[in-house]
Amino acid sequence: MSRHLPSLIGRLTMHRDGFGFVVPEAASLDANLKARLAGDVFIPPHAIGSSMHGDRVLVDVTAIRTDGRAEGRIVRSLSRAHPTVVGIFHYGHRRNYVKPIDQKVTQEIVIPPGMEMPQFPGSPMPPVVKISPTESPTPQKKKSPDRVIGDEAKVHTDWQDLEGVVVDVEITDWPSATQQPRGRVIEILGAENDFGVDVEIMIRKHHIPHRFPPEVIEEAQAIASALPPEALRRRRDYRSLPIVTIDGETAATSTTPFTSATGKRQLRTASPYRRRSPIRNPRFAARSGSRLRGTSVYFPDRAVPMLPLELSTDICSLRPQVDRLVLSCTMEIDHQGEIAAYEINEGVIRSANRMTYTAVNAVIEGDAAARSEYAAQVAHFERMRDLAMILNRKRKRRGSIDFDLPKQ
Numbered sequence: 572m573s574r575h576l577p578s579l580i581g582r583l584t585m586h587r588d589g590f591g592f593v594v595p596e597a598a599s600l601d602a603n604l605k606a607r608l609a610g611d612v613f614i615p616p617h618a619i620g621s622s623m624h625g626d627r628v629l630v631d632v633t634a635i636r637t638d639g640r641a642e643g644r645i646v647r648s649l650s651r652a653h654p655t656v657v658g659i660f661h662y663g664h665r666r667n668y669v670k671p672i673d674q675k676v677t678q679e680i681v682i683p684p685g686m687e688m689p690q691f692p693g694s695p696m697p698p699v700v701k702i703s704p705t706e707s708p709t710p711q712k713k714k715s716p717d718r719v720i721g722d723e724a725k726v727h728t729d730w731q732d733l734e735g736v737v738v739d740v741e742i743t744d745w746p747s748a749t750q751q752p753r754g755r756v757i758e759i760l761g762a763e764n765d766f767g768v769d770v771e772i773m774i775r776k777h778h779i780p781h782r783f784p785p786e787v788i789e790e791a792q793a794i795a796s797a798l799p800p801e802a803l804r805r806r807r808d809y810r811s812l813p814i815v816t817i818d819g820e821t822a823a824t825s826t827t828p829f830t831s832a833t834g835k836r837q838l839r840t841a842s843p844y845r846r847r848s849p850i851r852n853p854r855f856a857a858r859s860g861s862r863l864r865g866t867s868v869y870f871p872d873r874a875v876p877m878l879p880l881e882l883s884t885d886i887c888s889l890r891p892q893v894d895r896l897v898l899s900c901t902m903e904i905d906h907q908g909e910i911a912a913y914e915i916n917e918g919v920i921r922s923a924n925r926m927t928y929t930a931v932n933a934v935i936e937g938d939a940a941a942r943s944e945y946a947a948q949v950a951h952f953e954r955m956r957d958l959a960m961i962l963n964r965k966r967k968r969r970g971s972i973d974f975d976l977p978k979q
Contacts, residue, residue: 577601578631580649581612585624587674589616593630593643604632607701609639612788618644618711621746624675633658645704648745656680656740656754657775659763660687660733669740669754673776680726680740687733730759739775770870780864781875786960791879796886798919807918809899813951815924816889817931904958908965931955 580599585591590609600608612630622628626648635641656676658669667687669680730736737760744753760775761768774781783791867883868875876883889895899918903911924945933941934952941950 577604578644578646579604579612579630580627580629583614583619583622583624583626583628583645583648584611585619585675585677587677588676589619590614591619591624593628593645607635607639608632608641610641610708612641612647614643614644620645620647620748620767622648623651623653623678623746623752624673627652628652651742651745653778654742655757655775655778656742657737657760657772658734658740660738660756668751669738669756672737672772678746680742680754681751682740682756683753686743688730689757689759733759735762737761737768737772750861767872770873774868774875779868779875783879788879791881794881794886798896802896803894803919805917806896807899807916809897809918810894810921812920813923813948815926816891816921816922817926817928820927820929889920889922891922894919894921904961906961908961 578599579595581593581595583591583593585608591614593614594611595608595706597605612632614630622645627650628648629646630643630724631646632641632643653676656669656673658671658676658680660682661667667682668686669682671678671680684908733756738756739758739760740753740754741757742754744750746752758775760771760834761774773779864875864877867877878887886895889897897918897920898915899920900913900915904912905911926945926948930941930945934945934949935956945952
């Protein structure tokens with residue numbers, strides 16, 4: 572064993588029993604350490620220091636065994652993963668505390684006197700999820716600009732006893748060798764078994780951005796739903812093609828944007844197939860946090876959108892009979908399922924129909940009513956079926972296995 576081993580940087584993953592492992596960043600390993608190290612670095616409980624689960628940490632490697640397994644000591648946290656922690660509030664004899672719901676966050680958060688109730692300017696209490704399974708949510712006059720699906724939680728101002736209540740806590744003092752982390756309650760979510768609280772817990776546990784800054788909402792509301800003529804210049808015009816949107820049944824009654832628009836037609840030369848799959852191309856300020864969000868997040872009763880409501884359900888949604896800007900990939904596929912040619916370009920489309928998988932399947936299966944309703948699309952859906960069969964045969968030739976399992 573060498574007397575001196577270099578340090579490394581990595582991400583700390585805690586175990587509920589108090590020890591942890593640091594996953595090294597390859598860029599932080601020198602040649603010597605990279606050659607000797609195999610896997611993650613074990614951190615015993617006494618060497619965790621003030622770090623918490625998920626932190627990016629600097630580690631001194633204290634020992635490396637012959638098989639490459641290493642042990643280390645955390646020097647300090649370079650960046651914190653959890654500025655807030657969601658957990659269960661408890662009153663104690665000597666102090667109040669919050670026990671994190673995430674078992675990997677092993678330290679209880681001490682809540683000093685006076686920090687038990689959220690303090691918001693102009694409002695004594697924040698929104699709280701408190702919905703009984705037997706009653707419907709109280710109708711809101713104005714929908715929240717931060718949600719797409721799901722009614723907002725009821726607001727309660729009568730929380731006198733927080734014992735056992737789910738709260739979100741902002742950490743004000745990080746843990747040390749002599750004290751546990753301290754924090755203040757910034758939001759009360761409700762009792763753990765209340766309807767809807769589980770979703771609120773997941774949103775906060777994973778730090779999913781679920782609120783937009785006021786200036787972002789204002790800008791989104793000011794964007795016109797119709798495309799200006801200058802936006803169509805130098806774009807490929809696909810509006811004459813029979814493009815449709817196809818989504819699940821629940822999308823028909825939700826305000827979720829359609830994420831795929833596909834039309835297919837057979838070429839006359841050599842009988843290959845061409846598939847057009849336009850992708851929405853929203854243009855919005857980066858400060859909206861859409862880059863941080865990366866995608867919308869869907870839950871059983873709601874969705875946390877990547878973009879504000881005015882964009883995700885209107886200008887960035889592929890609505891029927893409305894011009895929309897897209898990034899289009901055009902592919903020519905032969906009868907063996909091979910891509911003969913492709914082209915990617917900016918374009919403009921006009922969706923012909925808003926379809927569901929059930930409706931398309933009914934057309935393909937020969938349902939008279941469905942074929943009559945979508946008569947203009949029947950031939951195109953049949954070509955879609957033919958192309959799907961070609962691609963499926965290609966998958967089988969490559970050794971793909973289909974598991975036809977019943978849905979749970």
